[in-house]
Amino acid sequence: MTDIASPAAGFVRRVDITSDAAQARVRARYRAERRFRAYGLISLAVAAVFLVVLIADIVRKGLPAFMHHSLVLDVAVPADLVPPQSRNDPIAIRSADYFPVTRDALKAAIPNIEGRGAERTLTRLLSTGAADGLRDMIVADPALIGQTVKVPLLLSANADLYYKGVGTPIIAGFGRGIATPSGTNGEITVLTSANDFADTLVSIKKDLAERARLVSLEAERLDRVRSQDLTARVKELREEAAGYRARVDQPKIEEVLDATLPSYLVAINGGLVKITKLSDIGITGDVLIPLASPADANAGDWKLVTYVTPESNRKATDQEVAFLERFKETGAVERRLNTLFFIAGDSREPELAGIRGALMGSALTLCITLALCLPIGVLAAIYLEEFAPKNRLTDLIEVNINNLAAVPSIVFGLLGLAMFLNFMGLPRSAPLVGGLVLALLVLPTIIIASRAALKAVPPSIKEAALGVGASHQQAVFHHLLPLAMPGIMTGTIIGMAHALGETAPLLMIGMIAFIVDVPKGFTEAATVLPVQIYLWSDLPEPAFQYKTAAAIMVLLVFLFVMNGMAIWLRKKFERRW
Amino acid sequence: MDMAVQKAFTQDATVTNAMPAARKAKVAARNVNVFYGDKHALKEVSVVVPEKGVMAFIGPSGCGKSTFLRCINRMNDTIPSCRVTGKIEIDGSDIYDARLDVVQLRARVGMVFQKPNPFPKSVYENVAYGPRIHGLSTSKADLEQIVIASLKRAGLLEEVKDRLQDSGTGLSGGQQQRLCIARAIAVEPEIILMDEPCSALDPIATAKIEELMEELAESYTIVIVTHSMQQAARVSQRTAFFHLGNLVEEGPTEMIFSSPKDRRTQDYITGRIG
Numbered sequence: 017m018t019d020i021a022s023p024a025a026g027f028v029r030r031v032d033i034t035s036d037a038a039q040a041r042v043r044a045r046y047r048a049e050r051r052f053r054a055y056g057l058i059s060l061a062v063a064a065v066f067l068v069v070l071i072a073d074i075v076r077k078g079l080p081a082f083m084h085h086s087l088v089l090d091v092a093v094p095a096d097l098v099p100p101q102s103r104n105d106p107i108a109i110r111s112a113d114y115f116p117v118t119r120d121a122l123k124a125a126i127p128n129i130e131g132r133g134a135e136r137t138l139t140r141l142l143s144t145g146a147a148d149g150l151r152d153m154i155v156a157d158p159a160l161i162g163q164t165v166k167v168p169l170l171l172s173a174n175a176d177l178y179y180k181g182v183g184t185p186i187i188a189g190f191g192r193g194i195a196t197p198s199g200t201n202g203e204i205t206v207l208t209s210a211n212d213f214a215d216t217l218v219s220i221k222k223d224l225a226e227r228a229r230l231v232s233l234e235a236e237r238l239d240r241v242r243s244q245d246l247t248a249r250v251k252e253l254r255e256e257a258a259g260y261r262a263r264v265d266q267p268k269i270e271e272v273l274d275a276t277l278p279s280y281l282v283a284i285n286g287g288l289v290k291i292t293k294l295s296d297i298g299i300t301g302d303v304l305i306p307l308a309s310p311a312d313a314n315a316g317d318w319k320l321v322t323y324v325t326p327e328s329n330r331k332a333t334d335q336e337v338a339f340l341e342r343f344k345e346t347g348a349v350e351r352r353l354n355t356l357f358f359i360a361g362d363s364r365e366p367e368l369a370g371i372r373g374a375l376m377g378s379a380l381t382l383c384i385t386l387a388l389c390l391p392i393g394v395l396a397a398i399y400l401e402e403f404a405p406k407n408r409l410t411d412l413i414e415v416n417i418n419n420l421a422a423v424p425s426i427v428f429g430l431l432g433l434a435m436f437l438n439f440m441g442l443p444r445s446a447p448l449v450g451g452l453v454l455a456l457l458v459l460p461t462i463i464i465a466s467r468a469a470l471k472a473v474p475p476s477i478k479e480a481a482l483g484v485g486a487s488h489q490q491a492v493f494h495h496l497l498p499l500a501m502p503g504i505m506t507g508t509i510i511g512m513a514h515a516l517g518e519t520a521p522l523l524m525i526g527m528i529a530f531i532v533d534v535p536k537g538f539t540e541a542a543t544v545l546p547v548q549i550y551l552w553s554d555l556p557e558p559a560f561q562y563k564t565a566a567a568i569m570v571l572l573v574f575l576f577v578m579n580g581m582a583i584w585l586r587k588k589f590e591r592r593w
Numbered sequence: 594m595d596m597a598v599q600k601a602f603t604q605d606a607t608v609t610n611a612m613p614a615a616r617k618a619k620v621a622a623r624n625v626n627v628f629y630g631d632k633h634a635l636k637e638v639s640v641v642v643p644e645k646g647v648m649a650f651i652g653p654s655g656c657g658k659s660t661f662l663r664c665i666n667r668m669n670d671t672i673p674s675c676r677v678t679g680k681i682e683i684d685g686s687d688i689y690d691a692r693l694d695v696v697q698l699r700a701r702v703g704m705v706f707q708k709p710n711p712f713p714k715s716v717y718e719n720v721a722y723g724p725r726i727h728g729l730s731t732s733k734a735d736l737e738q739i740v741i742a743s744l745k746r747a748g749l750l751e752e753v754k755d756r757l758q759d760s761g762t763g764l765s766g767g768q769q770q771r772l773c774i775a776r777a778i779a780v781e782p783e784i785i786l787m788d789e790p791c792s793a794l795d796p797i798a799t800a801k802i803e804e805l806m807e808e809l810a811e812s813y814t815i816v817i818v819t820h821s822m823q824q825a826a827r828v829s830q831r832t833a834f835f836h837l838g839n840l841v842e843e844g845p846t847e848m849i850f851s852s853p854k855d856r857r858t859q860d861y862i863t864g865r866i867g
Contacts, residue, residue: 406673476710480773482671484723484780485700494722495712 074572078565084354084367085179086168087142087343091121091150095162109155114147118169126342128306130201137335143170145368168350173366173559178332178340179349182558184325186341188283191318195284200307206282206289207298212320214296216280220271221264223278228260270295279323279334284313288321288338304338331558357566361534362548366559369552371567373534377447377527377542378516378574380535384451385458385515390508392455393462394497397504400463401470402492421460428457429524437525444526445541453521458511465507469500502589509582513575519546545571619644619784619814620665625679627660627669634660636838638679642784642831647806647815649825649846652835653861658818661835662786665816666702667695683784700727703777707789709769711761711776716753719761719772720744723780739779747775748805767798774805778813785809787817791824803828822862826850834858 032038097117102108119139129135146169153167154160171179193210235253238246263271270293273280280291282299287307293300327334343349360370400417404410432453436442442449473496481491522528527543528551535542543551545567552564620642627635635657642648650658660669667688669675681688688698700723711719720740723729730736740757744750749771753764761772770790777785787806791799806815806828819825825832826846833843834855842849842858853859 474710476706476708477712479668479671479704479706480710480712480776481722482668482699483666483704483706484726484776485696486722486726487696488671490726494726499713 074565074568076565077562078567078569080180081559081562081566082354082357083180083351084356085171085176086149086350086352087122087146087171087348088166088168088350089118089121089125089348090164091117091167091169092124092164093117093150093154093161097154097161098158103158103161106155109158110151112151112154114151114154118142118147118150118167121167121169125346125348126305126339128201130303130306134304134335137333138339141172141175141336141339143172143367144365145363146170168352170356170367171349173557174331175336175340176367177559177562178337179344179351182330183332183337183340184323184330187322187324188319190316191282191313191320192315194315195282195313195318197284197289197307197310197313199303200285200287200310201303203292203300203302204289204307205298205300206284209297210315211296213294213299216294216320216322217271217296220273220277220294224260225264228257228264231257231260275328276326278325279327279337281321281323281334281338282318283321284318285309285311288342290334290338304335305342357563361532362530362543362551363532364530366555366557366563369560369563371545371548371570373531374543374545374548374567375570376534376536377450377531378544380447380538380542381450381454381522381544382512382516384448384538385454386508386512388451388455389458389462389511393459393508394466394504396459397463397466397470398492398497401467402488402496417460417463421464424520425457425518426520426524428453429521431456432521433524443539443541445529445531445543446539447535447542448538449525450522450527450542450544451538453525454515454518457518457521458515461511461514462504462508465511466500466504469503469507470496472503473499502586505585505589506582509578509585513578513582516544516574516578517546517571519544519550522547545574617644618642619683620816621682621685622661622664623680623682625661625664625677625681627657627664628676628678629672630674634838635664638835638840640833640840640843642814642816644814645810645812646831647810647817647829648831648833649829650816650818650833650835651820651822651825651861652841654820655837656835657838658833658835659788661840662788662816662818665784665786666699666704668699668704670695700780701782702784702786703780703782705770705773705777705785705787705790708793709766709773711764711769711772713760713762715758716744716761716764716772717757720775720779723776727780729780743775743779744772746778746809747771748801748808749775765798767794767801770794770798770802771805774802774809778809782813784814784816787815789818789820792820799824822850834861836861 094117097114098109098112119142122138122142123129123135126138129138149170150167153165191208191210191212193208193212195206195208195212197206198204231253235250235257238250238253272293273291280294281304282289282291282301285307286305287303288305289299289301289307290304291299291301323334323337332340340349356368357370359372360368361373363369400410400414432449436449436452437444442452477495477499478491481495482488486494522544528547529541529543530551531541531543533540549564549567549571552560552567618641620640622641623639625635625638626633638657638661640661650662652658663669664677664681665683665688669677677689683698683701687693712722714722717740720743721736724736724739730739741750744753749768752768753759753772761769764772770793774785774790791802794802803824806817809815810828810830817825817829829846831844832846832849834841834849834853834857836857842853842855844854849858850862853862
């Protein structure tokens with residue numbers, strides 16, 4: 017009595033699958049599939065390129081920040097640094113003035129410097145925190161007072177950057193004639209018996225000729241615009257070019273050097289002279305590093321040094337480069353792991369700034385977030401999924417939870433500002449409030465993930481539990497929840513990673529302040545990693561750009577670790593039924 | 594009293610008359626209606642399940658036999674849109690009474706499902722869970738004894754005694770189903786409901802389960818829903834035939850299969866509807 021008709025005898029297929037049209041359809045189908053695969057591959061490749069470029073750029077910029085250069089000097093700690101009667105008092109030792117000690121050590125390393133300018137330049141090579149290392153050493157071992165100790169002194173960010181390669185290429189060539197300096201300090205002349213400076217003169221002329229060409233090109237370009245406003249500028253440029261050409265055309269004139277040309281220096285008798293005027297056979301210059309004696313130097317005993325990058329185009333002045341190069345030659349410079357980066361709080365000095373404060377702030381904030389989110393989120397999910405009556409109200413709540421996950425995070429910041437700071441009067445900038453705000457932000461994510469995880473548990477498990485006489489709650493907490501836990505954990509960790517990277521809501525509750533101290537409690541002022549990155553990226557010092565990249569690397573490492581943990585948890589606790 | 598109710602009562606009377614005097618009623622259903630939302634899934638069903646032995650519910654898909662089975666331990670309560678009217682009594686007390694605790698009811702009425710559904714825990718934990726939540730054991734040794742005894746009754750002990758701590762989901766389908774039976778009898782129920790317990794099993798595993806059912810029938814009241822008429826004929830003493838939400842006919846199994854009174858029953862057992 018079935019209605020299924022049996023196939024009629026002599027059944028004829030109405031569609032001819034061997035026709036050309038059918039073949040063409042098959043080919044088109046294959047083409048469409050190939051095309052779709054190609055789109056996929058292309059987008060993957062583009063994404064991969066972006067990712068590689070991003071990571072490479074961050075790592076390239078960030079890696080140098082993990083190392084820092086120090087100057088290892090013999091420091092004579094004077095006996096009267098701390099009065100003898102308070103040698104056992106750590107506070108007295110701590111409050112002594114260590115700055116003059118380090119300054120004297122620096123001066124001893126390059127003796128006989130004249131002029132306050134050069135001296136200041138020298139002391140500025142050290143970080144303002146350089147004396148801290150010495151102080152910590154003396155506090156740890158007061159017996160060092162009155163002795164000479166080798167101490168690594170922290171270099172300033174600019175000096176450190178110079179050693180990291182943000183400097184100038186240096187060319188040095190031996191002199192051929194006998195050089196005669198006129199003095200050891202101040203402005204001196206150095207005469208040579210051969211035409212040692214002729215080549216330099218030629219290369220300077222070449223530079224000038226090139227500059228004349230560039231300036232006239234620019235003048236021509238502006239001239240073509242034919243604007244009344246520019247005629248004055250064009251005239252100016254033409255005169256400048258003419259000036260350069262005149263200097264090129266008059267070979268006999270003594271050439272005056274300026275900061276826009278490469279710097280030429282003479283290294284002689286252990287000193288260094290920066291050339292200000294030069295002719296074929298002699299120069300006039302300022303002494304950067306004092307000469308040991310005004311004696312003649314034979315051919316091969318003195319050098320002509322070129323700092324290829326013009327002084328106006330680099331951060332370090334000739335004086336600084338001279339000092340830094342001298343320290344490098346004497347082997348006093350040491351490259352070591354920048355531990356300060358991990359143990360210090362924020363600072364206005366790039367070389368003293370660290371991420372410890374931000375890390376602690378992030379950790380404290382996430383503690384609060386997790387402590388609130390996990391229980392509330394999971395219990396809410398269980399209630400909504402298993403116990404709540406299915407009516408309009410719960411439908412409304414469900415829709416709103418899903419919508420909340422898509423609310424811009426700054427709105428949660430505003431809520432936190434209005435609720436926690438203004439209404440409840442909690443402290444500003446505190447991890448407590450940050451954690452509360454991020455908890456609001458992450459809750460929808462966790463609730464949604466937990467509900468999905470609970471839903472994914474086969475109903476047969478719940479039925480089995482109910483079947484042996486477990487109450488609804490027992491069935492949920494003994495069977496459903498453990499099986500949903502991997503999914504819940506994954507959702508929670510992803511939510512936490514989201515919270516770790518969140519900045520906007522924290523700005524609203526004042527976590528963007530410049531905070532030097534590492535926070536020790538939930539109510540102390542703190543900042544968090546992404547906010548620290550934002551703050552540093554805004555600073556003009558180049559060293560902070562490196563710090564920014566390094567902090568991004570630290571943040572990324574944390575995110576990778578958290579996501580890795582989520583994957584690991586999922587794999588480990590994944591069960592089949 | 595409308596016609597349907599009248600009819601149900603007459604049926605009830607015939608059922609009572611046909612019952613052997615030695616076996617008293619364990620479950621008595623009277624005018625049970627079940628609605629899923631607007632759908633009237635079970636219409637005025639009245640039936641008596643005698644104590645001990647096996648009673649089979651047969652009928653085409655969607656006829657309401659599983660629905661009725663799930664009414665007996667109130668598993669339908671978990672479906673929000675489900676509504677049950679009428680009266681089901683176990684040992685004379687109404688199980689839909691507001692004062693009755695459904696958890697205690699389910700401890701008295703165990704259930705075995707169509708698809709083996711052991712907890713993803715060890716074999717031991719699967720069986721021990723029920724006794725533990727009902728506080729049936731006083732000590733660890735006591736609990737272990739219950740587990741061993743239950744596994745033995747379910748005919749599974751020999752096969753799993755060396756892997757009590759292995760996952761229950763690692764057993765074969767037939768073993769899993771017997772584990773579920775062991776789990777059900779560990780809480781010492783009076784009635785065991787079986788919802789197509791063999792439909793996911795091969796013939797050998799099915800034979801084992803059927804054998805087990807015969808043994809268990811000596812001490813438990815077993816109600817089984819099955820699609821296999823041979824199975825119903827093999828294991829049950831009484832059979833009820835459901836069709837489109839109605840209980841069409843009920844009686845001793847051999848009567849139902851040899852001389853059915855209703856035309857629909859005859860059509861079904863001869864394979865003309867289904």
